[in-house]
Amino acid sequence: MELSSNLTLEIFNQPFLLEKRIDLLIAVKRTGSISKAAKEVPMSYKAAWEAIESMNNLSTTPIVQRETGGVGGGGTTLTPYGENLIATFEILRNEQKKFLKNLSQITDINTGTLKTIRRLSMQISARNQISGTVELIEYGKINAEVFIKLKSGYTLVSVITKTAVNNLNLKLGDEVVAIFKSSTVLITTDISLNISARNKFQGTIDSVNQDEINTELIIDIGNSDKIASVITTGSFDRLKMKKGTQVSAIIKASDVIIGK
Incomplete structure (x- = not known):
C-alpha cells in the first residue's frame, strides 16, 4: 500500500502554493494566457483569476x-x-515523494505500526554535511568510488561498499549528502602539497573558534560550500593561520559516508 499527500505552502495561515495553483502557473508560462491555462488545468476562468490574485496579494513580490x-x-x-x-515547489514536491515512499516502506498497514520510524528524524553529529550530485560511480570487487559534484565546483570522492550503493539505489544525477566528521579533516597551508588523500579542497579560513586545546576552523571553498575542521590549538599556532588565510582541506575518501 502506498501513501500519498498533497503539498500546500501557507503564508499568514493562508493557502499560498497548492499543487493545482502550481499547475496553473506552469500552464500560464506555457500559453501566455490565463483563459487557456485555466482550460488546461482545468478550472474556471474565474477560479484561475482568483487563484492568481490571491497568490499575488499574499506574495511580497508579484508572481504573474x-x-x-x-x-x-x-x-x-x-x-x-x-x-x-x-x-x-518542484524540488519540495520531489522531496515529499521520497519521504512518503520511505514512509510506505517502513509502515506495516496490517498491524498499524511503523518500523524504525526514528530513522526519518535522526540527527547526525558530524559537522560536515555537504550536498552534491552523483556524477560517476566506479565499481571494484567489494567497494565503489562515488564521485559527487559540489556546488563549489569541486568533486568529492567517497569510498563505500557496493552493498551500500545498492541499498541507497545510487544513480548518476542523484542528489546526495556527503557526511564526514570535522576531526577527519586535515589542514595545510601548503596548497601545492601532493598527498595520497583523494579529496583536497583549496579555500579560505572563514572563521576561527578555539580554546586551550582545540581549534575549530570553517573553510570556505566557494559558492556557499564550507568545511569544518577541528585541529589542536598547537597545530593552529604552529601553522600561523588566521581568518582569511588560504589553506587546503584534506579528507580521505574512506572517511566520507553518503546520505540520500
Whole structure:
C-alpha cells in the first residue's frame, strides 16, 4: 500500500502554493494566457483569476503580470520570482515523494505500526554535511568510488561498499549528502602539497573558534560550500593561520559516508 499527500505552502495561515495553483502557473508560462491555462488545468476562468490574485496579494513580490498592447495584443507572463517558485515547489514536491515512499516502506498497514520510524528524524553529529550530485560511480570487487559534484565546483570522492550503493539505489544525477566528521579533516597551508588523500579542497579560513586545546576552523571553498575542521590549538599556532588565510582541506575518501 502506498501513501500519498498533497503539498500546500501557507503564508499568514493562508493557502499560498497548492499543487493545482502550481499547475496553473506552469500552464500560464506555457500559453501566455490565463483563459487557456485555466482550460488546461482545468478550472474556471474565474477560479484561475482568483487563484492568481490571491497568490499575488499574499506574495511580497508579484508572481504573474499582465502585459497589454504590442503586436500580439499583450498577454500574461510569469515574473522571474514566479518561475523560481515553480522550480522551488518542484524540488519540495520531489522531496515529499521520497519521504512518503520511505514512509510506505517502513509502515506495516496490517498491524498499524511503523518500523524504525526514528530513522526519518535522526540527527547526525558530524559537522560536515555537504550536498552534491552523483556524477560517476566506479565499481571494484567489494567497494565503489562515488564521485559527487559540489556546488563549489569541486568533486568529492567517497569510498563505500557496493552493498551500500545498492541499498541507497545510487544513480548518476542523484542528489546526495556527503557526511564526514570535522576531526577527519586535515589542514595545510601548503596548497601545492601532493598527498595520497583523494579529496583536497583549496579555500579560505572563514572563521576561527578555539580554546586551550582545540581549534575549530570553517573553510570556505566557494559558492556557499564550507568545511569544518577541528585541529589542536598547537597545530593552529604552529601553522600561523588566521581568518582569511588560504589553506587546503584534506579528507580521505574512506572517511566520507553518503546520505540520500
